[in-house]
Amino acid sequence: MPFPSDTDPDLEIERLLADEFTRQTTGLQLIASENFTSPAVMHAVGSVLTNKYSEGYPGKRYYGGNQVVDSIEAIAIERVKSLFGADHANVQPHSGANANMCAYQALLNAGDTVLGLSLDHGGHLTHGSPVNASGKLYNFIPYKVTPGDERIDMDQVRDLALKHRPRMIVAGTTSYPRRIDPAPFRAIADEVGAYYMYDAAHLAGLIAGGAYPNPVPHADVVTFTTHKTLRGPRGGCILSTSEHAAAIDKAVFPGWQGGPLEHVIAGKAIAFREAASDAFKAYAQQVVANASALANALARNGFRLVSGGTDCHLMVVDLRPFDAELTGKEAQAVLDLAGITLNKNTIPDDPRSPFVTSGVRIGTPSVTTQGMKEPQMDTIADLIARALRDRTDDAKVAAVKAEVAALCAAFPAYPAA
Numbered sequence: 001m002p003f004p005s006d007t008d009p010d011l012e013i014e015r016l017l018a019d020e021f022t023r024q025t026t027g028l029q030l031i032a033s034e035n036f037t038s039p040a041v042m043h044a045v046g047s048v049l050t051n052k053y054s055e056g057y058p059g060k061r062y063y064g065g066n067q068v069v070d071s072i073e074a075i076a077i078e079r080v081k082s083l084f085g086a087d088h089a090n091v092q093p094h095s096g097a098n099a100n101m102c103a104y105q106a107l108l109n110a111g112d113t114v115l116g117l118s119l120d121h122g123g124h125l126t127h128g129s130p131v132n133a134s135g136k137l138y139n140f141i142p143y144k145v146t147p148g149d150e151r152i153d154m155d156q157v158r159d160l161a162l163k164h165r166p167r168m169i170v171a172g173t174t175s176y177p178r179r180i181d182p183a184p185f186r187a188i189a190d191e192v193g194a195y196y197m198y199d200a201a202h203l204a205g206l207i208a209g210g211a212y213p214n215p216v217p218h219a220d221v222v223t224f225t226t227h228k229t230l231r232g233p234r235g236g237c238i239l240s241t242s243e244h245a246a247a248i249d250k251a252v253f254p255g256w257q258g259g260p261l262e263h264v265i266a267g268k269a270i271a272f273r274e275a276a277s278d279a280f281k282a283y284a285q286q287v288v289a290n291a292s293a294l295a296n297a298l299a300r301n302g303f304r305l306v307s308g309g310t311d312c313h314l315m316v317v318d319l320r321p322f323d324a325e326l327t328g329k330e331a332q333a334v335l336d337l338a339g340i341t342l343n344k345n346t347i348p349d350d351p352r353s354p355f356v357t358s359g360v361r362i363g364t365p366s367v368t369t370q371g372m373k374e375p376q377m378d379t380i381a382d383l384i385a386r387a388l389r390d391r392t393d394d395a396k397v398a399a400v401k402a403e404v405a406a407l408c409a410a411f412p413a414y415p416a417a
């Protein structure tokens with residue numbers, strides 16, 4: 001087991017850690033933004049680096065004793081620049097949300113106009129949701145997917161850009177299943193004199209593994225999280241052109257953050273090395289192949305896939321054709337009982353509220369890390385359909401849970417544990 005078991009004297013937290021280890025490894029983890037990071041990454045995140053303060057950047061710190069930390073952060077920076085072909089990298093953002101806010105602070109003034117994909121059409125809170133600081137500090141204009149094909153409409157993006165003359169256009173998604181071509185956003189940004197930021201939080205691992213188009217050659221700034229498809233520790237990162245390097249670094253520290261989490265940065269460095277391997281390339285391709293197989297199998301079971309399918313690691317499933325009464329909220333709760341973890345999700349123009357929803361979002365990064373392939377995706381689709389169809393029958397839901405546990409035992413997330 002990758003966790004020591006005797007470090008909390010009263011064992012209360014240790015017991016809960018063990019419970020969570022059991023939950024993660026005996027159930028199917030289908031949340032599209034989660035993954036199983038490696039024991040090497042967890043070792044770094046649980047290391048003595050958590051004791052160290054290191055405000056500043058390698059070679060320019062405000063505290064002493066940062067010789068080792070400087071080496072670690074410099075390695076992380078070089079590895080991630082090489083991985084994505086970027087001029088500049090800042091590995092200090094504590095999260096993807098922080099990375100986005102730092103990028104805005106670096107390039108925008110309060111009140112500036114920005115285009116971003118609407119949250120309920122697959123964007124992110126930090127792409128201008130009115131309840132988020134991004135929506136309060138900046139004048140976000142949302143673009144949406146087209147009702148007919150449920151894909152981003154580049155004509156609409158261009159029309160909005162010409163009408164509102166934004167200072168920045170944000171591409172990138174959290175629940176959009178289709179491929180985004182990064183080049184047309186650049187062309188529109190150039191046409192109206194806007195910066196182009198790409199939020200690759202969900203897609204970073206697929207991009208690193210060559211399974212999704214790389215926005216780095218096109219965008220001014222690319223932000224991402226390190227813990228989703230990239231399979232690293234929980235955290236954020238910003239890549240940029242050399243032109244914006246100083247502004248980005250200043251926005252992260254002292255702009256938004258204080259002391260960096262160097263234990264997490266060490267974990268990021270390890271994950272960046274892992275993501276540069278041939279094995280990771282094969283992994284990224286398999287994540288996409290598995291998502292496609294799972295989407296097809298769900299469709300065969302009577303579910304509707306938003307946009308008709310997927311080109312990436314996730315799909316958004318409209319539950320209504322399967323069962324008009326079934327909400328995303330109920331599906332999430334029933335599947336939890338069956339050991340299948342996913343999240344309720346709005347579908348475009350959902351008639352139900354975001355707390356109830358008509359859909360669920362499903363992703364394949366975690367099960368692919370476990371070594372599952374297309375045949376197991378057929379099995380997972382069948383298990384989901386059975387649990388939802390028989391949701392009022394406790395014995396049938398329990399039977400699904402037992403099959404889920406058997407499947408996970410055959411594909412352990414941490415074989416050495």
Ligand code: DSN
Nearest residue numbers: 032033096124174175
């Ligand atoms: N919470 C993340 C997700 O699940 O997509 C986005 O921040």
